[in-house]
Amino acid sequence: xTRASAAPARRDSVTRMAGTVIEKVLMVDDEPYVRRxxxxxxxxxxxxxxxxxxxxxxALAAAERERPDLILLDVMMPxxxxxxxLSCLQARAGVAEIPVIFMTAKVQxxxxxxxxxxxxxxxxxxxxxxxQLPDQIRRIVLGExxxx
Amino acid sequence: xxxxxxxxxxxxDALAALRAxxxxxxxxxxxxxxxxxxxxxxxxxxxxxxRVAAHRLRGTAGSYGFEAAGELAGRIEDTLDEGAAVPAxxxxxxxxxxxxxxxxxxESAQ
Numbered sequence: 001x002t003r004a005s006a007a008p009a010r011r012d013s014v015t016r017m018a019g020t021v022i023e024k025v026l027m028v029d030d031e032p033y034v035r036r037x038x039x040x041x042x043x044x045x046x047x048x049x050x051x052x053x054x055x056x057x058x059a060l061a062a063a064e065r066e067r068p069d070l071i072l073l074d075v076m077m078p079x080x081x082x083x084x085x086l087s088c089l090q091a092r093a094g095v096a097e098i099p100v101i102f103m104t105a106k107v108q109x110x111x112x113x114x115x116x117x118x119x120x121x122x123x124x125x126x127x128x129x130x131x132q133l134p135d136q137i138r139r140i141v142l143g144e145x146x147x148x
Numbered sequence: 149x150x151x152x153x154x155x156x157x158x159x160x161d162a163l164a165a166l167r168a169x170x171x172x173x174x175x176x177x178x179x180x181x182x183x184x185x186x187x188x189x190x191x192x193x194x195x196x197x198x199r200v201a202a203h204r205l206r207g208t209a210g211s212y213g214f215e216a217a218g219e220l221a222g223r224i225e226d227t228l229d230e231g232a233a234v235p236a237x238x239x240x241x242x243x244x245x246x247x248x249x250x251x252x253x254x255e256s257a258q
Binding site: 031033034036037038040044045076103104105106126127128129130131 | 158159162163166170173203204206207208209210211212215218222225
């Protein structure tokens with residue numbers, strides 16, 4: 001698990017959205033190449049502090065330790081998948097209220113509805129454009145839409 | 149709503165470096181998928197590994213600008229999910245991409 005901090009010059013770029021302040025994002029994906037490009041996108045384009053986790057259990061530990069403002073959670077991971085990880089987060093005091101956005105490469109309407117029904121704030125489709133990703137996240141948190 | 153935010157040169161350079169690194173690894177990923185797809189015709193375990201490998205490529209390659217590779221992987225994953233045999237045409241396109249991973253479409257790689 002690694003941390004990618006935004007540069008000090010960017011610390012004034014805290015994202016305030018619909019009453020939610022987004023400054024620190026936890027990105028969870030088992031695929032290293034996804035984590036790397038997401039880290040670059042979220043830290044350099046989004047100007048957020050980024051925490052990375054490669055599995056559901058790592059995500060639970062990082063969420064409790066770091067208390068991020070937002071969690072991006074891959075759906076399909078070996079072992080503990082995204083929905084199971086979300087369920088575990090929701091059962092833990094202190095992290096249950098952190099908004100979670102699912103990320104998935106399989107985009108089917110019924111699946112998206114299921115993810116939203118589980119309590120996700122939204123769904124981002126993979127592959128994502130690293131330049132557009134932070135804006136997509138902002139729009140979801142703002143409630144402009146729930147699927148990007 | 150405005151479009152994409154401007155990409156400064158630092159971000160652009162960092163993305164280009166990541167893309168080059170991924171491109172160097174992509175032929176290996178495509179070749180592994182092609183091998184698993186071929187083996188998967190008679191080997192259930194290889195078929196499942198092919199499905200996982202296709203899913204990973206599907207969700208990753210496009211973020212690095214290799215949409216053709218990602219889209220082809222997506223077609224293969226969907227085919228495997230349906231329990232169907234992967235058509236020879238898809239396998240040929242995949243094998244062609246191994247040599248030309250940055251091709252804009254599978255067809256252009258042939």
